[in-house]
Each structure stands twice: as C-alpha cells, then as structure tokens.
Amino acid sequence: MSYFNLDITKLHEQLQAGKLTAADLTEQTFAEIKRIDPEIDAFLTLNEDGAKQAAAAQDVAGIAADKPFAGVPVGIKDNIVTKGLKTTAASKILGNFVPIYDATVVEKLQAAGAIIAGKLNLDEFAMGSSTENSAFKTTKNAWDHTKVPGGSSGGSAAAVASGQLPMALGTDTGGSIRQPAAFNGIVGLKPTYGRVSRWGVIAFASSLDVVGSLTRTVRDAALTLNVIAGHDDKDATTADLDVPDYTAKLGQSIRGMKIALPEEYLGEGVDAAVADQVKKAAEQFRALGATVDTVSLPHTKYAVPAYYIIASSEASSNLQRFDGIRYGFRAKDVKNLDDVYVRSRSEGFGREVKRRIMLGTFSLSAGFYDAYFKKAAQVRTLISRDFDKVFEDYDFIIGPTTPTTAFKIGSKVTDPLTMYMNDILTIPVNLAGLPALSIPAGFVDGMPVGLQLIGKQFDEQTLLQAADAFESKNDYLDAIPGGAN
Template sequence: MSLFDNTLPQLHNRLNNKEISVTDLVDEAVKKIGAHDDKVKAYLTIDEEGARTSARNLDDRLASGGERGLLFGLPAGIKDNIVTEGLRTTCASQFLSNFNPVYDATVVKKLRAADVVTLGKMNMDEFAMGGSNENSSYYPTRNPWDLERVPGGSSGGSAAAVAAGEAYFTLGSDTGGSIRQPASYCGVVGLKPTYGLVSRFGLVAFASSLDQIGPITKNVEDSAYVLQAIAGYDAMDSTSAKVDVPDYLSSLTGEVKGLRIAVPKEYLGDGVDPQVKESVLAALKTLEGMGAVWEEVSLPHTEYAVATYYLLASSEAASNLARFDGVRYGVRADNPENLLDLYHQSRTQGFGPEVKRRIMLGTYALSSGYYDAYYLKAQKVRTLIKRDFDQVFENYDVIIGPTAPTTAFKLGSQVDDPLTMYLNDILTIPVSLAGVPAMSIPCGFAEGMPVGLQIIGKPFDEAQILRVAHAFEQNTEFHKQRPQL
C-alpha cells in the first residue's frame, strides 16, 4: 500500500505513532515524481534539497516531542503563481523566468506554520490564463488518466500531481474555474472558497475581483484539513473578509437528511455530454437515497456568464499586467532604443499569445468610448448573475450540477479555437462571478475519463459543501480510483 493511499489524518496518526517519518513521505513523493513527471510534466520547479532539509528538521522535532502543526510533515506542491521566498515563481511565463521572490504569500506562510513541506512549484497556464494547461510557456501538463488529453487549467499541474501521486495535496488558484475544472478532468477534489475567505496576498494577480486560492486533494476530508490551515482574515489583503473560520472537520458528519438541493436546468442542457449528465443524475439519486431532496430551478442569466467573465477578467488582467514592463522585475529586453521600446520589446518577448489576447481585449473594453458599452454593462450583468444565486439560496441549501460539460479533451484539439476553449468553463464561471464557494468531486466516468460533480454553496458556507461532498464520498468509490501510469 502506497503512502499516497492514506488520507492526511491517517498519515498524521502514522507519524505520531512513529510508524513512518517525514523523510519517508518526502522519499515517496520524490520517487513518484522521478517515475512519472517526465510524462505528466506537473512541476515547473522541484525543490528536492529544500524538501529533504525540511523533512530532517521536522523529524528531529517529532523525535523530541516538539509542537506539531495541523499539516505536520505533509509534502505539498504550490501553484507557480503563488510567491515563495527564495523559490522561483514564474507564473509559467518567460517574463518571470528569473524571478525569485523575497517574501512568502500569506497562504505559504500559513502552510509553513502548519509544518508543511514544500516539494516545488506546479505547472499552469501562463499567468493563469487558460483552461487546458497548454498555454504554459514551458511545456503542457498531461492528464494522468490519458497522457494524450489535457489536465484542465489553469491549475492543471496542481490537479495532475495529486492524481498521479506526485504530491499529497496542492494549492491552486481559481478565477473562472481553474481549480474545479482541472479537478474534474483529473478525478480529484478541488475547492474554490468564497471570495475573501483565503488571502490573495502573494498571489500574482490575474483578475483581482475573481481570483481565489484553494486546495486540490485526493478526498474531501483532506480538503477540509487544508482549508482549515489557510482560511482566515489577512490585513495584508484589502479584499480579505473579517469572518469567523468554523471547524470544517466537525462538519464531516456523513449526514444529508433533509438537505434541499437545487439543480439548474441550464447546467444540464445543450452542450453537456450525455454521459456527464447521466453521472450527475446518478449522483443526485445517491444523495436522494440518503435523505436529500432535489428540484429543478433556473439561473436565467447563465447564458451571459461567459461573455461577462471574459470582459471583466480581461479588463482586470490588462490593468494588473501593466506592471510587467521590463523595468522593475522579470525579463528585460536587450538593447532597447529608448524607454518605450524597452516596454514594447520586453512585453513582446515575455508574454505568450493567450496573455496578449486578453490584454488586448481588456484594453479595448476599458478604452474611452467603449468603457460604458462593455465593462460597465458587464458589471451590471454580473450583479444579475449574483442575484440569481441569491434567490435560489433563499429556498435551497446547495446547488448541484456538473463541473464541466465534457470530460478532458485531446491535447491540441482546441488550442487554435479560443472561443470553444472559453466555453469549457461555462458551468464554473457563474459561481466565480457571484463570489460563492464551490467544490468539484469525482462522481463517475465517461469512456474511462473522470466526471466531476460541482457542489455550490452560500457565501462562507464551505462547511455545508464539505458535509455534502463527504457524505457522497462515504457512499461511493469514485474518489478511490487512481490512474494507471
């Protein structure tokens, strides 16, 4: 039995009982990375030396009976747009190929305080812009279930590493579905918290009103553990919410009797693969058998979500990425003729095509004469989308549907068709625009590829989502299935 087959609490018990050491956990992770990552390509930077040093220090503390944090000794991967002091952070972009941060993101500080061991930085779509991980400027990550398919994006490396057993858990970031969609494609658990629950300080900004950091894990219990460690108010983040953080672990009761589930008809309509729909309906039947009730509802403004998202996210991206100019940090163009030429050449050489596409779209939407017609209109539609969720949550506890309309697609099949690629996030984007929490968990397979079930909750009601997801897990075996690499 591999150490990766244990839950995080089981690993803790084995550490506390001196059955295993932190070095054993790191050895197993390094072994898996060595065996699989030349095929999967989940990592951009592997910090084996740092991981082994941390493991030795934690083993000394374990032997001496010293204090142990919530995630003591657990080796994890960090998405490469979350800054790590002294460990290269590239955002999978050539622009930041030489960037070594001088501070840790708040979530990284919290993981260090919980005694996590950092294995390295995970591959992603450049600056988190993409839904397949094919926009990394280094190399695409491959799906461990089928190496000819994408792992999803932009947190594709984070999801693929967990599926392949190359990390015990990872952190990803989610702007329009970038934790949930790759979790669905790779058959793992991905949680996007409520906007403001987890600090964004130290997350390289894509779209500041949408970005959230969250865990990617093998199962729901592990997700609750990681969220417990990283959630909470941070004065360094002006968008951080001052809310109490409950005990998420105590919510894992396995009980859903009387739960009221809303199922949006828009989430099971045209464009959703019949096998995906079948898996979701089977999952609802499972929950119904446990005492939950579900009804079909409508979220009428769903059809406008993709257009709204790409106007708002691209506008914020154009503003946020203005700081990458070749002057302050990152790659600088050689031999520019003047300052304007330095900006032009550095951005031309540093940014990939998808990043440039979104900068151009966002700059246009924010430009004089078009701001009211595009950006302002999109903000108004965003309010309507949020209102749809608010109205449904007046009568229901959670909303459930598929995470993605299809399973993972073939590498290269959509790379030249941006619009089709954007539509892969059609079921995750409305949740991000509304700022509510959502989780993707495995609920079946379609032609051998995992299908994700998306559970959406009320603002700051992650405990409810975790409870429902955990109860479903206790009555199914999907989360226990692993790809054969």
C-alpha cells in the same frame, strides 16, 4: 509509499506514531516524483534540498497532535510566490524571478509544518483551461497522457491525481481549480471570495481570484481550508470572520437538506453522458435523505461574455507592472524607453496573455467602457441575484463541473472561443463570489466526470458535509489512473 492509499489523516497518524519520519516521507515523495513526473510534466521547479532540510527540522521539532500537515509534502501552483524558490507564473517574462517573501498561504502551510516539494505548472498567468498556454511545458492528464489536465491549475491537479502529492494549492479565477479537478478525478475546492488571503498571489483578475486546494478526498480539502483560511491584514479583501473547523460536520447526515439542480446546467452543450452521471448523483443525494428540485438560473447564458470582459479588463491593469524595468524579462538591444516596454512585453508574454490584455484594454477604453465593462458588471449583479434567489429556498446547488470530459491535447488550443466555453459551468460562481467544489462522480469512456457543488457565501462547511456524504457512498476513489475503472 503511495498517496493513493494514504490521505493526510493517515499520514499524520503514522508520522505521530513514529512509524514514518518526515525525512523518510519526503525522500520517498521525491523518488515518486522523479519516477512519475517525466510522463506527467506537472512540476516546473523542485524544492528538493529545501524540502529535505525542512523535513529534518520537523522531525527534530516533533509531530504535534494538532498539526495534521506536519511533515507532509505539498505542492504550490507557480503563480503563488515562494521565498527563495523560483516563481514564474509559467511565463517567459518571469522566467528567472525568485521572490524575497512567501505568500500568506505558503506561510500558513509552513507554520502548520507542511513541506513544500516544489512549484507546479499552469497556463501562463492562470489564463487558460488546458495548461497548454504554459511557456515551458504541457502537462498531461493523469488518466490519459494524450489529453489535457484542464487549467489553469493543471499541474496541481495532475500531480495529485497521479499520486505524486497528497495536496496541492491552486488558484481559481473562473474554474481553474474545479475544472482540472474534474478532468483528473479528484477534489477541487474553491472557497468563498475573501475567505483566503491573496497576498503573494500573482494577480490575474483581482475581484475573481481565489486560492484553494486540490486533494484526493473531501476530508483533505477540509483540513487544508482549516490551515489557509482567515483574515489577513495584508489583504484588504479578506473577510474578518472566525474560521470554523471545516472537518466538524464531516460524517453527519444530510437528511432534510434541499438541493437545487439548475436546468441550464444540463442544457445545450453539456455531453449527454456527463449529464447522465449528474442525474445519477442527484438520485444518490435523494437516497441520502435530501430533496433535489429543478430550478432556473436564467442569466447563466451571459456569464462567459461578462466574465471575459471583467477578467480581461482587470488583467490588462494588473499586468502593466511587467514592463521590463523593475523585474523579470527585458528585451535585448533596445533603443529607447518605448522600445523597452513594447519589446519586453511582446517577447515576454504569450499569445493568450496578449489576447486578453488587448481585449481588456479595449473594454476599458474611452467610448467603449459603458458598452462593455459597465454592462458586464451589471450582468454580474444579475447573476449574483439569481443565486441569491435560489439560496432563499435551497441549501446548495449541484450540476456538472464541465460540459465534457478531458479533451485531446492540441484539439482546442487554436480556437479560443471554444476553449472559453469550457468554463461556462464554473464561471458564474466566481462572478458571484460563492464557494464551490468539484468531486468525482463517475466515468465516461474511462475518463473522470466531476460533480460541482455550489454553496452560500462562507458556508463551506455545508458543501464539505454534503460532498463527504456523497463520497462515502461511492467507490470512485478506488479507481486510480492506470487501474480498472
């Protein structure tokens, strides 16, 4: 069994035909995880007993024709709660937290017959771009174990890219699905804000967080979105809109589509070799019958400072609930209530989380709110208007997902400003609440390059159609970690 050769559609066909049972597939999956993951360190918690029980039950129930995920093992980023299965957000402060309910996206996957294999590593509370901020381990890039897998969904990306799973859920607050997808040479889909429920997701920045998927193929991303998308009464920010079949337009021509390539996305800071791969991708889209024009998104340069003020401000509010009293870590030998709060948070949170709490608290404080948070919110509006203007004339936007390929572990973790700039190409999408995905677009020095496609709100179908057309004309999926590039 190899997930490099079997996508979700092929797995479903074998399961339904009786050539493979869910129990056998689950058994083989855990054998592969135990073989591969000691080198990758993608998993924080395995759900082996629970997965085998669920697989046996699925075999008894039968593999329904309309449930492509039935019997298929998947992974869950460890900031998405799972009933009875430890959920830590990769933080010491939640080191032994076992939820009493499932997140909506987990409920939907299980209702679709998916088998939860385990929980995947991340930067603590999803704050980071390299998965080096985890309190427990550093995940490695599937292509080069001396390099980072990206973040914060680095565990999810590395697990899929290394062939341990066909799909894993991630969350994307400023690029945390797309950037690790690019670094690992797989597909990372961030849906429109409000398309997927956040109920049961441990909050980082509530106006930015989105649940999405990491897969090897565009079709698998579409199949996943079919399952997890939709309105949720438990999440007031979800849109009450019908969920289309996201596979419906796959395979259709993109002839006549108009594509925008922002000049800012190929400017200073973007590696020349990465930019060359994006230019080649633009030519491939032209060969598919689309037009590609250069446009401008002039407020892109303000996205990073605006994002880190808004995201850190929301984080400082959201993380107040971790107080050492209701659940999670509590410091020992405390003397009074203030001691409980201060020491529990000081000992329980990592350096990057504390940095962002301090930045956010400062931005929201009296005397600085107007100068920082309010100004950042205004810039957010300008960035959204830039996108609106482009989308008056174009179907979607392309550009590099990241300025460079994956960097060495330890090379940037002590320089937060340099690390923050890794998200400069993905952050504007979150500020505007748009859908986007990263797909493989070649290699530079043996490391994958990601192409980002950005669409209009709730127009994931067009993005998936275009990404599928590009994927079908390339053989990037034939290259696997350890194989010939």
